[in-house]
Amino acid sequence: MSERRPGEIPEATVARLAVYLRVLTGLADDSTVTVSSEELAAIAGVNSAKLRKDLSYLGSIGTRGVGYDVTLLREKIASSLGLTQRRTCVLVGVGNLGHALAGYPGFSSRGFTFVGYFDVDPGRVGESIADSQISDISELESVVEANGVSIGVIATPAEAAQTVCDRLVDAGVTSILNFAPSVLTVPGNVDVRKVDLAAELQILSFHEHRKSRGLGDGLVESVG
Amino acid sequence: MSERRPGEIPEATVARLAVYLRVLTGLADDSTVTVSSEELAAIAGVNSAKLRKDLSYLGSIGTRGVGYDVTLLREKIASSLGLTQRRTCVLVGVGNLGHALAGYPGFSSRGFTFVGYFDVDPGRVGESIADSQISDISELESVVEANGVSIGVIATPAEAAQTVCDRLVDAGVTSILNFAPSVLTVPGNVDVRKVDLAAELQILSFHEHRKSRGLGDGLVESVG
DNA sequence: AACCGCTTGTGAACGTAAGAACAAAGTCGA
DNA sequence: TCGACTTTGTTCTTACGTTCACAAGCGGTT
Numbered sequence: 001m002s003e004r005r006p007g008e009i010p011e012a013t014v015a016r017l018a019v020y021l022r023v024l025t026g027l028a029d030d031s032t033v034t035v036s037s038e039e040l041a042a043i044a045g046v047n048s049a050k051l052r053k054d055l056s057y058l059g060s061i062g063t064r065g066v067g068y069d070v071t072l073l074r075e076k077i078a079s080s081l082g083l084t085q086r087r088t089c090v091l092v093g094v095g096n097l098g099h100a101l102a103g104y105p106g107f108s109s110r111g112f113t114f115v116g117y118f119d120v121d122p123g124r125v126g127e128s129i130a131d132s133q134i135s136d137i138s139e140l141e142s143v144v145e146a147n148g149v150s151i152g153v154i155a156t157p158a159e160a161a162q163t164v165c166d167r168l169v170d171a172g173v174t175s176i177l178n179f180a181p182s183v184l185t186v187p188g189n190v191d192v193r194k195v196d197l198a199a200e201l202q203i204l205s206f207h208e209h210r211k212s213r214g215l216g217d218g219l220v221e222s223v224g
Numbered sequence: 225m226s227e228r229r230p231g232e233i234p235e236a237t238v239a240r241l242a243v244y245l246r247v248l249t250g251l252a253d254d255s256t257v258t259v260s261s262e263e264l265a266a267i268a269g270v271n272s273a274k275l276r277k278d279l280s281y282l283g284s285i286g287t288r289g290v291g292y293d294v295t296l297l298r299e300k301i302a303s304s305l306g307l308t309q310r311r312t313c314v315l316v317g318v319g320n321l322g323h324a325l326a327g328y329p330g331f332s333s334r335g336f337t338f339v340g341y342f343d344v345d346p347g348r349v350g351e352s353i354a355d356s357q358i359s360d361i362s363e364l365e366s367v368v369e370a371n372g373v374s375i376g377v378i379a380t381p382a383e384a385a386q387t388v389c390d391r392l393v394d395a396g397v398t399s400i401l402n403f404a405p406s407v408l409t410v411p412g413n414v415d416v417r418k419v420d421l422a423a424e425l426q427i428l429s430f431h432e433h434r435k436s437r438g439l440g441d442g443l444v445e446s447v448g
Numbered sequence: 449a450a451c452c453g454c455t456t457g458t459g460a461a462c463g464t465a466a467g468a469a470c471a472a473a474g475t476c477g478a
Numbered sequence: 479t480c481g482a483c484t485t486t487g488t489t490c491t492t493a494c495g496t497t498c499a500c501a502a503g504c505g506g507t508t
Contacts, residue, residue, distance in 0.1 A: 010494075018423035019420070049497055052457060061456095082430055097324040099323075100324035101421070104321065106405060110422050150432050183243070193427060197328055201375065201401060204399040205311055208306055208398065234465075262485085280486085284487070290474070290485070291485070
C-alpha cells in the first residue's frame with residue numbers, strides 16, 4: 001500500500017518546491033540554461049537525491065547526462081504549485097506585523113494580489129498602505145466575496161484570531177496563513193499554515209540549551 | 225537500534241512543546257490547576273496520544289487518574305526548552321519586517337532580550353526602536369561579544385543575508401533565525417531556522433490548486 | 449554506429465514520526 | 479482496606495520522509 005496516486009505530491013516536497021523555484025529564478029536571472037541536480041541541490045541546501053526525488057513527482061523533466069532546463073523546470077514547478085494563476089488575498093490586522101507583511105515585496109512579485117487590508121481600529125481605517133488603504137473589518141465579507149479571495153492572512157492579536165478566521169471561512173476563504181500565536185480550528189476543507197515567531201526562538205533556545213549541556217556525549221543533567 | 229538517549233527529544237516534539245507552553249500559560253492565567261492530556265491536546269490542536277508521548281520525553285510528570293499539574297508542567301517544559309535563563313539576541317536589518325519584529329511583544333515576554341538592532345543604512349542609525357536605538361552594522365561584533373549573544377535574527381534583503389550570517393557566526397552566535405528569502409550556509413555547530421513568508425503562501429497556493437482540480441478522486445489533469 | 453562518460457529517475461533500506469491500544473498506576477468512595 | 483474508575487506512560491503498528499546506490503538513458507566522440 002505504498003502506492004501514491006499520480007499528482008500526489010508529499011507535503012515535505014511541496015515546501016521545498018517553493019525553495020527550488022526561488023533558486024531557479026535566480027539562475028534564470030544569471031542566464032543559466034541548464035543545471036544538474038547536484039548543483040541545484042547545493043544551492044538549495046539539500047541532498048541531491050532528495051531533490052531528484054522531489055522533482056520526479058512532477059514527471060520526468062530532466063535529461064540524463066545533461067541536467068534540467070532551468071526555464072522548463074521553473075515553469076513546471078510554478079504550474080504544480082498553482083502559481084500560473086494569480087491568487088487574491090486579504091490581510092486582517094494591520095499592526096506592526098501587518099504593515100510589514102503589506103510592504104513585503106515577495107508577495108506581489110510571486111503572483112499574490114492583496115485586495116484588502118482590514119483592521120478593527122477606527123483610527124487606522126482609511127490609512128494608506130501598500131498602494132491601497134485600510135478598510136474597516138466590517139467590509140471583510142463583501143470584499144472576500146466580490147474578489148473570490150481564496151487566501152486570508154491573519155496578523156491580529158491572538159484573542160481575535162479565531163473570530164477573524166471564522167469570518168474568513170464563512171465568507172469563502174479556504175486557506176489561512178496565521179501569524180497570531182493561537183491554534184485555529186477550521187473545517188476540514190480549509191488549510192491553515194501558522195508562523196509562530198516566538199516558537200521559532202524557543203526552538204532555537206532549546207538547541208542552545210542542549211549545546212551548552214551535553215556537548216555530544218551521554219552526559220545527562222542530574223535533576224535536583 | 226531505536227533506542228533514544230535520555231534527554232534526547234525529537235525535533236517534532238520540540239516544536240510542539242513551545243505550543244503546549246503557550247497553552248499552559250493561558251490555562252495558568254485562568255487559574256486552572258490540573259489538566260488532562262485529552263483537554264490539553266484539544267486546545268493545542270493535536271492528538272492526545274501524541275501529546276502524552278511528547279510529554280513523556282520530559283519524564284513522568286503527570287498523575288495517573290488525574291492529569292497534569294499545570295504549573296509543574298509549565299516549568300518542566302520551560303526548563304527543557306532552556307527558557308529558565310534569559311537569552312540575548314540581536315536583530316540585523318531594520319526595514320519593515322525588522323521594525324515589526326522589534327515591536328513584537330511575544331519575544332521579551334518569553335525570555336528573549338534584544339541587546340542590539342543593526343542596519344547598514346546610515347539614515348536609520350540612531351533612530352529609536354523598542355526602547356533602544358538602531359546601531360550601525362559595524363558595531364555588530366562588539367555588541368555580540370560584549371553581551372554573549374547566542375541568537376541572531378536576520379531580516380535583511382536576501383543579498384545581504386549570507387554576509388550578515390557569516391559575521392554573526394564569526395562573532396560567536398550559534399543560532400540564527402532567518403527571515404531573508406535565501407539559503408544560509410553555516411558551520412555544523414550553528415542552528416538555523418528559516419521563516420520564508422513567500423514560500424508559505426506558495427504552499428497554500430498549491431493546496432488551493434489541488435482543491436480546485438481533483439476534488440478528492442483519481443482525476444488527473446491531462447498535461448498538454 | 450558503437451562506445452564512453454555523465455546525470456537522471458527509482459527501488460530498496462533506513463530512520464523518524466503518528467496513531468491505536470492497553471497495561472500500569474494512581475485517586476476516590478464506601 | 480478494597481474495588482471501581484480514570485488517565486497516564488508505553489508498546490506495537492503503520493505511515494511518512496530521507497538517503498543510498500545503481501540501472502537506464504542521453505549526448506558527445508571517435
